[in-house]
Amino acid sequence: MPSNPSLYRRHRFPPDAIACAVWLYFRFPLSLRMVEEMLAMRGIDVTHETIRQWAEKFGRQFAADIRRRAPQRGDKWHLDEVVVSITGKKHWLWRSVDQHGFVLDVLFQRRRDRNAVRRLMRKLLRKTTKTPRVMITDKLLSYGAARKDMGLRVEHRQHKGLNNRAENSHQPTRRRERIMKRFKSARQAQRFLSIHDQCANLFYLPRPEHQTAEARRTHRAAAFAAWREISGISNAA
Incomplete structure (x- = not known):
């Protein structure tokens, strides 16, 4: 069950499927139809129009939460x-x-x-x-x-x-x-990029070429944990 059930109220798809679709769309250079096909391969039959609506509805809230949780940026x-x-x-x-x-x-x-x-x-x-x-x-x-x-x-x-x-x-x-x-x-561009850039910030690792493999794995695990908490599926399997 999601840690915030009201977030996904009246949605028939499970929260982890919705959060995965939003993550795929904003994290990678994918079209809505590409995300639709990737979800279909996992047995989630949803249209690209539904994914667009999920991205608009949940993306704004996720981006706002990422911004609120972000540490103080550089000067x-x-x-x-x-x-x-x-x-x-x-x-x-x-x-x-x-x-x-x-x-x-x-x-x-x-x-x-x-x-x-x-x-x-x-x-x-x-x-x-x-x-x-x-x-x-x-x-x-x-x-x-x-x-x-x-x-x-x-x-x-x-x-x-x-x-x-x-x-x-x-x-x-x-x-x-x-x-x-x-x-x-x-x-539309303003709305999309305001979400896209905040999602990128969450997974961004400064100067990765100077980081050890262990440091990169640790950072990625922390980013995934933050995403699960932000998207309200921190208790999902």
């Missing part, structure tokens, strides 16, 4: 923006990661100016409740202008080579965008 913020085409219109995906590679937040906007940077910074400060020590960006002048407007006493380093960590963090998004055959709307 060095890497900010970057990348263009994303949605229904033929240009949008900008703004993302911030800390010095360890954990995604702090994402924000889709139509503009690439100081107002867009201010909205991103305000959202970050609301979520983290702590002003960063260092802010690293590319040479877009809007970052410096927004920092000045907000009166932030933060060291600001502008250098394209220093911001590789933020630029590389866009790569999983590009992979998912191809699998999903582009995002359908900015709202």
